Amino acid sequence: MNENLRIAVVGATGVVGTEVISTLLDRDFPAEQLTVLGSERSEGEELEYGEETLEVEPVTPEAFRGVGLVLLATPADASRTLAPMAQAAGAWVVDVSSAFRADGNVPLVLPGFNSELLNASFKGRIVALPSAVTTALATLLEPLRQGFGVAQVQVTALMGVSSSGNPGLRELEQQTAALLSGREPEAHVFPQRVGFNVVPQVGPFMANSPWTEEEAGWTLESARLFATKGEVPVVAGTAVQVPTFYGHGLSLHVRLKKPASVDQARAALKGSPALKVLDSPGEKIYPMPSLVTADPTVHVGRLRSFPQSPEWLTLFATVDNAGRGAALNLVEAGLRLAERTA
Ligand SMILES: NC(=O)c1ccc[n+]([C@@H]2O[C@H](COP(=O)([O-])OP(=O)(O)OC[C@H]3O[C@@H](n4cnc5c(N)ncnc54)[C@H](OP(=O)(O)O)[C@@H]3O)[C@@H](O)[C@H]2O)c1
Known part of the structure; x- marks a missing residue:
């Protein structure tokens, strides 16, 4: 330095x-x-x-x-x-x-x-x-791209309120306290009540578009990042506000260019020092926001595929939005x- x-x-x-x-x-x-x-x-x-x-x-x-x-x-x-x-x-x-x-x-x-x-x-x-979601996406897609090629990604991001900064944290605190006291809380930062709720909107919608700016950002940012690798997957998805404070969860469906078994995909993900694979569901080991806070790696697990469409891989990932993201x-x-x- x-x-x-x-x-x-x-x-x-x-x-x-x-x-x-x-x-x-x-x-x-x-x-x-x-x-x-x-x-x-x-x-x-x-x-x-x-x-x-x-x-x-x-x-x-x-x-x-x-x-x-x-x-x-x-x-x-x-x-x-x-x-x-x-x-x-x-x-x-x-x-x-x-x-x-x-x-x-x-x-x-x-x-x-x-x-x-x-x-x-x-x-x-x-x-x-x-963004934090694109950080997680690019980090976990890159080893899959190197191993098998990635054609398409569908993602649902479950986003903690800290993605809306200190005002977001305060609003969830206030809404939770109000609801536990039997009062109906007001929504200021979020478009709808987020306390004990799940809201399929994070941030504003794009002008004349059904996509939010957050969602459109994942498509555009992934395209810019992967252009530097010469291979751009189509990324699209839904941003959902959930009543957690820190950490984002990503539910992903990834269409590979070359079919891979779950074991092959897991081995590719394990090879990346930027990822931590938590994938022993029988032992209740999988990624959760509560585990990823303050961890510089992106967590990934719940790997599955479907025999009828072996090019699709289903998985779940988490990222510390304010830290790693x-x-x-x-x-x-x-x-x-x-x-x-x-
Ligand atoms: N939170 C996340 O997970 C996350 C992840 C990726 C990217 N980001 C991006 O990071 C940025 C900060 O987000 P945050 O979550 O940290 O928000 P935040 O908790 O609301 O903090 C915003 C900070 O910016 C300062 N600020 C606001 N307007 C300013 C101005 N005109 N001049 C100087 N300082 C100003 C605020 O100072 P005052 O306290 O004085 O108002 C505060 O320190 C945003 O662009 C956000 O989109 C956030």
């Missing part, structure tokens, strides 16, 4: 920002080289960083002066303003929001999948990261980018 590197984390008080700070602490990044920034709402808030206390400062162009790397853990509308501001100050910028994922001038990078793009030349100094990608991509000299 560049010993003089200064890093700014924007959105440091959020679900993802908090994870970024603890990841940097785990990697012994020095407190005096770290600036934590937020909106005026969190200005002056104090964050513990090991033995040190960091004070959240408001974002201004001056705040980026002398900073080599800016990690943006902010909502997309804020990132659209802040990324160019940080870039203009000369910093490398990694953004975890959806703001630049579809922008052909901005590389879409999943560390460990297509990290080579971080060393390639590209316009500007901004890098986009995929966001904060680790920010830190890993950012530190690698900061090694670049220009």
Whole structure:
């Protein structure tokens, strides 16, 4: 790591920002080289960083002066303003929001999948990261693609409320408490009550489309990521809001190009260090959100196939949305980018 590197984390008080700070602490990044920034709402808030206390400062162009790397853990509308501001100050910028994922001038990078793009030349100094669901999808599809080819993927993502940040966490807490006290709760963050419910909508719908932005994002981001491998599977699915706090579950049907037995597929998945195979259903061992929190690997299990259609594989996976699906990608991509000299 560049010993003089200064890093700014924007959105440091959020679900993802908090994870970024603890990841940097785990990697012994020095407190005096770290600036934590937020909106005026969190200005002056104090964050513990090991033995040190960091004070959240408001974002201004001056705040980026002398900073080599800016990690943006902010909502997309804020990132659209802040990324160019940080870039203009000369910093490398990694953004975890959806703001630049579809922008052909901005590389879409999943560390460990297509990290080579971080060393390639590209316009500007901004890098986009995929969503947490796409992170899980790409991570588990890649060994299957290498072994058998992947033609098509149908996914249902059961998404914990932390994907809507601190406001999402608060709303599920409040709704659960209200329902347990016999009161009907109000829905503000989510389109419908999520407490003791399951809602087949996460985020807004695309204009004039039956697909939500989250769902359309998986198709587009997978296409961009797998284009770097020269083979793009068709990915489509449904995003479902479930009343859990952390972790996403993915129920998947994968159509392989070459039929594979469950044992062959399991062996391919086991070969990836980015995955943990939990697949002993008789012993009640399978992926669950409660097991994946704070784990940097994507968990996969419940592997099945159907004799009549041996090219289809059915499985279940989980990912720590705020950690593996966001904060680790920010830190890993950012530190690698900061090694670049220009
Ligand atoms: N949560 C996940 O699982 C996940 C996974 C992948 C990607 N993401 C993406 O990560 C980003 C952050 O999500 P989150 O879950 O951490 O949300 P969050 O808990 O709501 O946190 C948002 C953070 O951004 C700050 N912020 C908001 N507007 C700002 C502005 N104009 N200037 C500076 N700071 C601003 C907030 O500061 P204040 O506290 O001052 O408002 C807060 O620290 C979003 O783009 C989200 O889509 C999230």
